[in-house]
Every structure is written in structure tokens, then in C-alpha cells.
């Protein structure tokens with residue numbers, strides 16, 4: 001997913017007001033990574049200092065083992081470390097469990113958009129839900145919830161637990177992104193295209209179900225800097241249950257995970273502060289949504305949590 005629309009670069013206000021913990025201690029990268037990639041001139045961005053928004057860390061120090069991955073119910077265990085990683089290596093920096101919608105943290109449109117008034121998202125049952133819905137003009141429209149201007153992090157581990165919607169045209173995603181002047185560094189942790197050819201999706205009773213997804217990385221210093229991508233066939237219907245989509249972002253390496261299993265490793269240096277994005281867009285490999293695309297809340301991109309950790 002590449003947000004190609006360019007608009008004057010917004011200067012993100014450093015809104016520290018929504019911090020709910022006093023011990024904001026984000027080790028956002030001031031360190032200069034040692035590039036292993038042929039680097040284009042790396043312009044110095046104007047990094048906004050990452051604010052820590054730890055919604056509810058709960059018993060962060062507990063050693064509760066996360067529930068097994070292939071369950072259709074969402075994990076409700078207390079937050080410990082990233083799934084499948086040694087807990088002792090990580091400090092929780094961000095925990096959005098979606099017990100309520102924090103509008104000081106999440107914006108419901110991209111910086112270059114105005115918010116579509118058609119209601120197609122909510123937070124309930126401990127989840128963020130975004131669903132396909134035609135607006136007043138009859139169009140399916142992009143919905144994005146992001147932390148642009150409110151929460152940024154550089155490096156660490158980022159994980160969501162989510163269930164995907166069905167339907168031709170649906171294009172749910174979780175990414176880390178930033179717009180810094182003309183630069184667009186982008187780490188797509190999960191993008192799925194239910195309406196695409198197998199293995200992207202399978203047709204079940206006339207409705208496209210997602211079975212593969214892709215992590216993809218764009219360096220973003222200029223147009224078309226694809227670092228790497230993989231179409232990962234999970235062999236399962238991603239709309240049928242919750243799965244964990246994650247990235248471990250190190251200064252010279254990124255590793256992408258599905259339910260704790262490594263699916264893509266890239267040796268790349270990216271050191272910008274990035275904000276978090278959850279969205280349901282349409283098109284690309286998924287095709288154009290139509291009357292076969294189920295609308296309404298019962299067909300949601302459901303996100304049980306978004307968590308981030310920093311390396312100790």
C-alpha cells in the first residue's frame with residue numbers, strides 16, 4: 001500500500017497531552033544506524049519525539065503465556081512480551097487493547113483526507129471494527145485509523161491480533177508509516193486481498209475469503225523504492241479467526257511474523273519515527289468491491305489489540 005497522495009508535509013504537533021503514564025521513556029532512535037544497504041542520501045527528517053501512550057499496561061511484568069494462536073477467540077491474557085519472543089528482551093511501550101476509542105490517539109482519516117461521515121467503524125467488545133459500507137454517494141471508501149501526530153516509535157516489536165473481513169475489493173492492512181517532507185517510509189506488516197487470485201483468496205459461496213497476505217517494505221526516500229515483499233499463503237481462512245501479524249524492527253534488519261512464525265526477513269536500514277496505521281481500503285489485487293462484498297459490522301476488520309515494545 002503506498003500512500004501516493006502528496007500534500008504539504010504536516011508538522012506533527014507533539015501532543016503529549018494524551019499520555020496516561022508518567023514514565024514516558026521511549027528510546028526513540030537518535031542513534032545512527034549503520035547502513036548495510038546502499039543508501040541514498042539520507043535526509044534528516046524532523047523527528048517528533050515519540051510520545052509514549054501506554055493505554056493500560058496491566059501486569060506488564062507478568063509471565064503469562066499468550067493463548068495459542070490458532071484459536072478463533074481473541075487473546076485476553078495480560079500483556080507480557082511479543083508473541084513467541086523472549087519476554088525479558090522487551091519493554092512494553094504501547095498497548096491499545098481497544099477497550100474504548102481514544103480520540104486523542106487515533107485519527108479516523110489520513111492527513112490529506114477529510115473524514116467520511118458514513119459510520120463504518122466502532123470500538124466495542126474490546127475490538128476496533130472497520131467494515132465495508134457504501135457511503136451516501138454509493139461508494140465504498142477508505143477508512144484509516146492512525147496515530148499520525150500522536151504516537152511514533154522507531155525500532156522495536158509491533159504486533160496486532162486481528163480477524164479480516166471477506167469480500168471482493170477488501171484490502172485490510174496494518175502498517176508503520178510516516179510522511180516527512182517528500183519522503184514516505186513504509187513498513188506494511190499485513191496487507192490482504194481477498195478478491196485476488198488464489199492464494200490471495202478463495203471463493204466460498206460467491207464471497208471472496210482471504211487466505212494469503214503480504215508484508216511489504218518501501219524505503220520511501222523517493223518513488224518506487226521497494227525493499228522487499230512476500231505473498232504468504234497461510235493455508236487458512238483469515239476471516240475465520242484471530243491471528244497475530246507482527247514485525248521485529250531492528251536498525252539493520254526487519255523480520256515479519258505470522259502467529260510467531262517468521263515469514264520474511266529483510267536486511268535494510270530504516271530509522272525514522274513511524275506512526276501506526278490500521279485501515280480498510282479497497283482495490284489493488286483485491287479488485288473492485290461490488291454487490292457481492294458483504295457490508296456491515298458483522299463483516300469487520302476486527303483488531304483485538306495493537307502493541308509495541310522497545311528492545312531492552
Ligand SMILES: [Ca+2]
Nearest residue numbers: 097126304305
Ligand atoms: Ca482487545
